[in-house]
Amino acid sequence: MSFIKLTDLTSKEIVPGYHGRFLHTEHNTISHWKVEAGATLPEHAHEHEQTSIVLEGKFELTVDGEARLLEPGEWALIPSNVPHSGKAHTACTIMDIFYPVREDYR
């Protein structure tokens, strides 16, 4: 299990339009999302610290009431229990790193 092909991880549609593949390490969950253009992520919060990295597309992310249109090369840091929401302005590829493991994504 040292080497993993992304396409060998099962894709799950966690929220409509948000198709994620998940690698669970001992301490982190690393998710790779393909997001449909226009898909919205309702405001929510979780205990897990989250870093979001836009690899492709334009994604509007709101963290604790502050909105930003993120493009490739832009990252967001969402501390534990901070509310956040989002909207894909185009089709997007996004990575999220969670600590601790997202047991709900297994």
Next chain:
Amino acid sequence: MSFIKLTDLTSKEIVPGYHGRFLHTEHNTISHWKVEAGATLPEHAHEHEQTSIVLEGKFELTVDGEARLLEPGEWALIPSNVPHSGKAHTACTIMDIFYPVREDYR
């Protein structure tokens, strides 16, 4: 500090040919590497769990004696204290996720 531009993070050449930018969260260090073609990473090990994600290029990674030529869409999981080494067969862009924080990269 919710939103970060990758280019606002200082680039450091940690090993010859390995130019990294580092985001330190409360629990993780997320690194974004630009690696020069041909650059070699000597075998080493550290307490930090590491996940490596090749975004661009071809990178040969050896984990605990097992070598693999990784391309985009291929990830590697390196548990705590497992020896690993590498070589960039082309110029590469790679992300590493470390737990816990790499204090030595601050």
